[in-house]
Amino acid sequence: MTPNPDLSRPALTRDLTAGLVVFLVALPLCLGIALASNAPLLSGVLAGIVGGILVGMLSGSQNSVSGPAAGLTAVVAAQIVSLGSFQTFLLALVIAGLIQIALGIAQAGFLAAFFPSSVIKGLLTAIGVILILKQIPHVLGHDHDPEGNMAFFQRNHENSFSALGELLGNIHPGAAVIGLVSVALLVVWDKWERLKKSDLPIALVVVILGIGLNLLFRQFGGRWVIGANHLVQVPVAESLAEFRQYLQHPDFSQWLNPAVYVAALTLAAVASLEALLNLEAVDKLDPQQRTTPPSRELWAQGVGNVVSGLVGGLPVTLVVVRSSLGLNAGSKTRLTTIVQGVLLLLSVTILPAWLNLIPLSCLAAILLVTGVKLASPALFRKMWNEGRYQFLPFLLTVVSIVLTDLLTGILIGLAVSTAFILGSNVRRPLRRTVEKHMGGEVIRIKLATQVSFLNRAALSQALNEVPRGGQILLDAHNTEYIDPDVLSLIRDFKEQTAPARGVEVSLRGFRTKYELQDQTQYVDHSSRQIQSSVTPQQVLELLKAGHERFRTGQRLTRDLTSQVIATASGQHPLAVVVSCIDSRTPAELLFDLGVGDVFSVRVAGNITSRKVMGSVEYGCAVAGAKLILVLGHTRCGAVTAAVNFACTPETAASSTGCEHIEFILRDIQKSIDPLACQNLASLSPSEKEAFVNDVARRNVGRVVEEILQESPTLNGLVRDGRLAIVGTIYDVATGNLEFLPIAERSDERVPDVV
Numbered sequence: 001m002t003p004n005p006d007l008s009r010p011a012l013t014r015d016l017t018a019g020l021v022v023f024l025v026a027l028p029l030c031l032g033i034a035l036a037s038n039a040p041l042l043s044g045v046l047a048g049i050v051g052g053i054l055v056g057m058l059s060g061s062q063n064s065v066s067g068p069a070a071g072l073t074a075v076v077a078a079q080i081v082s083l084g085s086f087q088t089f090l091l092a093l094v095i096a097g098l099i100q101i102a103l104g105i106a107q108a109g110f111l112a113a114f115f116p117s118s119v120i121k122g123l124l125t126a127i128g129v130i131l132i133l134k135q136i137p138h139v140l141g142h143d144h145d146p147e148g149n150m151a152f153f154q155r156n157h158e159n160s161f162s163a164l165g166e167l168l169g170n171i172h173p174g175a176a177v178i179g180l181v182s183v184a185l186l187v188v189w190d191k192w193e194r195l196k197k198s199d200l201p202i203a204l205v206v207v208i209l210g211i212g213l214n215l216l217f218r219q220f221g222g223r224w225v226i227g228a229n230h231l232v233q234v235p236v237a238e239s240l241a242e243f244r245q246y247l248q249h250p251d252f253s254q255w256l257n258p259a260v261y262v263a264a265l266t267l268a269a270v271a272s273l274e275a276l277l278n279l280e281a282v283d284k285l286d287p288q289q290r291t292t293p294p295s296r297e298l299w300a301q302g303v304g305n306v307v308s309g310l311v312g313g314l315p316v317t318l319v320v321v322r323s324s325l326g327l328n329a330g331s332k333t334r335l336t337t338i339v340q341g342v343l344l345l346l347s348v349t350i351l352p353a354w355l356n357l358i359p360l361s362c363l364a365a366i367l368l369v370t371g372v373k374l375a376s377p378a379l380f381r382k383m384w385n386e387g388r389y390q391f392l393p394f395l396l397t398v399v400s401i402v403l404t405d406l407l408t409g410i411l412i413g414l415a416v417s418t419a420f421i422l423g424s425n426v427r428r429p430l431r432r433t434v435e436k437h438m439g440g441e442v443i444r445i446k447l448a449t450q451v452s453f454l455n456r457a458a459l460s461q462a463l464n465e466v467p468r469g470g471q472i473l474l475d476a477h478n479t480e481y482i483d484p485d486v487l488s489l490i491r492d493f494k495e496q497t498a499p500a501r502g503v504e505v506s507l508r509g510f511r512t513k514y515e516l517q518d519q520t521q522y523v524d525h526s527s528r529q530i531q532s533s534v535t536p537q538q539v540l541e542l543l544k545a546g547h548e549r550f551r552t553g554q555r556l557t558r559d560l561t562s563q564v565i566a567t568a569s570g571q572h573p574l575a576v577v578v579s580c581i582d583s584r585t586p587a588e589l590l591f592d593l594g595v596g597d598v599f600s601v602r603v604a605g606n607i608t609s610r611k612v613m614g615s616v617e618y619g620c621a622v623a624g625a626k627l628i629l630v631l632g633h634t635r636c637g638a639v640t641a642a643v644n645f646a647c648t649p650e651t652a653a654s655s656t657g658c659e660h661i662e663f664i665l666r667d668i669q670k671s672i673d674p675l676a677c678q679n680l681a682s683l684s685p686s687e688k689e690a691f692v693n694d695v696a697r698r699n700v701g702r703v704v705e706e707i708l709q710e711s712p713t714l715n716g717l718v719r720d721g722r723l724a725i726v727g728t729i730y731d732v733a734t735g736n737l738e739f740l741p742i743a744e745r746s747d748e749r750v751p752d753v754v
Helices: 009-036 041-058 070-083 086-105 108-114 117-139 160-165 173-191 202-220 240-245 258-285 294-311 320-328 335-349 360-374 377-385 388-403 406-427 453-464 484-501 528-533 536-552 560-566 610-622 637-646 652-656 661-669 674-682 685-710 712-719
Strands: 065-067 317-319 430-437 440-447 471-475 504-508 575-579 598-602 627-633 724-730 737-739
Touching: 009 041, 009 065, 009 070, 009 202, 009 320, 009 335, 009 360, 041 065, 041 294, 041 335, 065 294, 065 320, 065 335, 070 086, 070 258, 086 108, 086 258, 086 294, 108 258, 108 294, 117 173, 117 258, 117 320, 117 360, 117 377, 117 388, 117 406, 173 202, 173 360, 202 360, 258 294, 258 317, 258 320, 258 406, 294 317, 317 320, 320 335, 320 360, 377 388, 388 406, 430 453, 440 453, 453 484, 484 504, 536 627, 536 724, 536 737, 575 610, 598 610, 610 685, 610 712, 627 685, 637 652, 637 661, 637 674, 637 685, 652 661, 674 685, 685 712, 685 724, 712 724
Parallel strands: 440 471, 471 504, 575 598, 575 627, 627 724
Antiparallel strands: 065 317, 430 440, 724 737
């Protein structure tokens, strides 16, 4: 039995150390978010404990870390004011959790599949930009705002940019040294491959270094001493009874208050949307690209919010910052988030005094470097290269989140993406092409994935542009939804407008529920009427056009089932193709042909013989084909063998064990100049390949001559203008065809192509 790599000792060690790193950063963030939300400080830590331990155990995600989120601070603060007390807010939180549980059971997590990737990437990048802007002051010891305040516009009428401008006069030397040294150590550690691959977590090293320098600066005294406002501040309880006094509980007497349910719906909607979006983002960060069941995540978050509300905590949701921090620290499983939750619990019950020695600047350095990784210039370049339909929603999501808040920014990003999708559908609701089938030109209209009422005008115009007596194919193979108004338009055109104008309407790919049966009205295979009406030159042009479609990947839309039915009683080939048995030269593919369009005669080296000649004569004199195409190709194995054995005394039979191959090689060797064999051994591989390809061309020209010389029947058809013979070489490397001149009369020698 193969051991699970995620449960190996190194992986468990990584999870434990990553949990410690996440805990060290999560603790001040939980306190800062509570402060920014106008809630009791301990409520943020309680939400972190519940999100880490309980949600971590229930969630299906191996990477996500849940807890209080900066994106909810404005919502939480507004609801606390609206409800009048924190206890009433807790009741609303419990009800919000129950709503989330119901959403999870109802499998509402499917909504996550509709979030555009540009918005998800914009969310990650915006988080990175916010971390950079908000953590630079903390790195330099300017801790005026709480660690968890992620808002661009601050309460003192300043913003993130103006706050950066205040730094020069508010830098704390001791904290700044710790912050800058931490940043430098993080960068060097990430660049030095040997350190990067070590089991020692750099974030833990940074925290230990920060504590050490903090204690050292206390010995220096003066301005170097780092005060409490620049350190982690955990509430210190002298006893368990005193700790219990910090806990608050819901005010169930307010359960009839309508405002409580309005607040609960608001919290449930915001927390659920943020959780689903962040879940998509975290899954994209996972090196193993594991996928989390979104409905299960909603259910787990709901249970977490019920419990958090009962014990006096803030709302719990999935948080990108802490999740990405865990992944950067080497996290492999959900043990990371559980460990950080346990450590948060211990921090406020057993070790608060020790944690209060950690400088905020070293934690800010960890967040700053994480932000740089999330908002890397390489990601901006990648999104730019994907085009404006990806880049603009991405950029607007980033800017909106940075300037407003997480939820508002995401909604703006979704709105912009939706506008681009609608605009694209309005401008390009369908794709119109003209296909040249055997029975004439067919206008093919390929419908978009989603055809809404907004596309009705464009489709109506396209249908009206079909000329009288024309043929049209409506292709809905890739269409998932068609608006009833559009279906009505299609039915009216098919049943009334088209018959009045003599237009033949073919349908393909419509779902059964639309009650529009697949049918092909146009002729897309050779028929007796088509065969009798075309000239040899027109057949050649049809083959050339088919090869161009093959070469460019624009093959005709064919109904093979109807072709099989139509050709069951007879066949009317337009051409006979004499080609090599090589797997790279199937005529039906090379010339984009349908069932029954040509006769194929395949023989190694595309040579003639009495049996081959009999097949060709039957195809032309009896079945009525108008063209003989001798199809050779480059890098031909039969021609290469003929060249090799022509220049050596060894026989093919003795070398290959094939007793009858000599009959093929002797025919091909008629196209080889015997004098050229003398220099064959001195040729380079590329020169020899060119020589072999030249022999293949000569062989095609020789076969064309032999057909005319050895078959009076075919010769007579050529003289009468009822048949043409042409040779061509297919380049297996490029997919191109080289046509030799058409042989029109038996007394004309077909020139060799050198």
